[in-house]
Amino acid sequence: MKKASELNFGEKGTIKDIITLNPSYKRIIEIGFTPGQEIELVNTSIFNDPLTFSLRGTLIAIRKNQADCIIIN
């Protein structure tokens, strides 16, 4: 089981599930992180947090601890 926060820079993955690890998990689904979607880690800032993902044709930045909710294949 791998989390989106563990992706490497430029690595892609397909979302398998969103777990309720962080209270904002619902908002994470609502902005489009849903099972079956392919995401790519396109930026890790100099501090390695937040992480920017490419998802559904946009770029979305979320914190590392929020990316922990996103389980990928």
Place this chain on the structure above:
Amino acid sequence: MSKTPLINLVGPPNSGKTTLFNIFSGKHFKTVNYPGSTVEYSSSDFLDKFNINAKILDSPGLISLNANSPDEEVAIESLFNQPNNGIPDLILVTADASQITRHLLLTKQLIEAGFKVILVLTMIDILNRKNLKVNTSLLSEILGIDVVAVNGRTEEGIDELTVKIKENLSKGKNIPDHNILSTFKDKDYLINTFEKIESISSKVIESVTPDIENANKQLNIQNPILRESTQKPDALTLKIDKYLLHKYFGFIFFLLMMGAIFTSIFWLAAPLMDLVDTLFSSLANYAAESLGNNWFSHLISDGIISGTGAVLIFLPQILILFLILGLLEDTGYLARGATLIDKPLSMIGLNGKSFVPMLSGFACAIPAILSTRTIPNRRERFLTIFIIPLMSCSARLPVYVLIIAYLTPPDKPWLAGFFLSFVYLISIILSVVVAFVINKFNKSLIKTQDDSSFILELPTYKLPKLKVVLRNSYENSKEYILRAGPIILVLSLLIWFLTYMPNHSPEFDKTGMTEEEIILLEKSERISNSYAAKIGIFIEPIMNPLGMDWRVGVSLIAAFAAREVFVSSMALIFKVTDDENIQNSLLTAMRDAKIESNGEPLFTTATSIGLIFFFIFALQCISTIAVSRKETGSWRIPILQLTIFTSTAYLFTFLIVNVLRMIGIN
């Protein structure tokens, strides 16, 4: 008689709601490429040319009908019951066509809740760049509502939308079902809905060049290119972000950019400032000459023209600051900036989303405090509001520029620019320290705690729309003048009165004096017997430890109404009318000013630097206090801000002046 119908604009952040609102209402509200640029509701009638008898209401961005914060709760509730208006007659829901699979969630929820909805697909030009388009009639059929594609920048599609609005309004009102909201909270519901939306969007998104598509269909190819390209972010944006979001260069670029903004304010504005100065000083001279040497002439030339002129000289700088910030906002870069410094800000209890409000705090604290509404977490929001008054707002520019001009030789403008950047840097560092300290005492000071999060969409880069940005800067500057202008005028008159009366025509032996000497002596006689001087006796004990006298004290007190008043008040108290320009004659007067009790120079290097520090800290702005009260919901925070910042200002000035003197800088 029926009420005027209400049309509510609803949609995800940055989806083009305000752009539509402005088109229909003819207003010029701020539209920039940053999710969360609208934080307040505003309503308007339609322009006559649309011939729609209804009110249109713009609202802050909404991601779904499932509230994630108290503010969202209010926003969602108000859809079901607009204060004063009840249920909106029609909802125009916007969705960014280039992000249709994310933006249709809200539309689906609104339809399911039973609202009467028209879907407006915006940013079709961006979708076209990917060689794609939306089949609106098919989408309309699937969703069961009217769908119109609109390009907010060229106004293409507005005519069709106008027709549809009229049709929908004529069909009567729907009553939405509030109970359905609870089902929107369910995780499975959300995932299911997204699946439905994906199947819809794969049907309605078509290639702009249908020939290839048809060929594909015949060959039974499931359109892999189409799927691929809707799933890929804008290619240009990705390319630019390779550099601007580069792990290391990205941050360096960010710092350089911020530095460049603040130094350029000084450079770009200089020629314009000279222009305004020349204008006002010739106006003052003209008034003085044509009205003669009497109280009325003094009131007009010294009291009104020089007083307001001393402040308006800085309008070009303020305008340029708004302009640069506006341009930067509209490119889409600011969201990147917020992402880049989320981590460091979170370490002092702030949020990446505090960045834009803090940055706009350099223009003016009032819109800055309002824009903190995009920070979902209350603690972080309150802390951001707390430190915004420390950002060097444009009202402080006149004061800094005056004192810096006093301290630096006029033939070295770069030194002044450098000095000003340094003042900005200090104010940033101090606000970080304050945030850190306040955050430590968070429990007793801010008194609220909840989960911190950061989710921000990085918008597609856009070429800033110069017309819109110019318009915004113009509106902002106008607002600045309208807000500060009357205060400056009234206080200028008050200070003029206090320094001119009661000994308005001093009697003394004038034999053997030139006319010029008489005017000068009259002035000093008048002021040393004035009401202001009498009040000054009470302030002296407070001002003396700072190495300053009552004249500076009176100006500082006047500046509590608005900071710029300091400059106009100084101009009134110190200015000697002559044919130099306003700023120069004020500088000369400052150079000659002596402390009355001991005859020592009043404005030394030490006291001038001390004054700068006083202005860095002190919360001297009634409007800021009022907005802080409104946005935090109680007097706690504004009172804390006022007392903490103002007492620190005094303490710091005291320390700086006296330490500088001790080490021999006077």
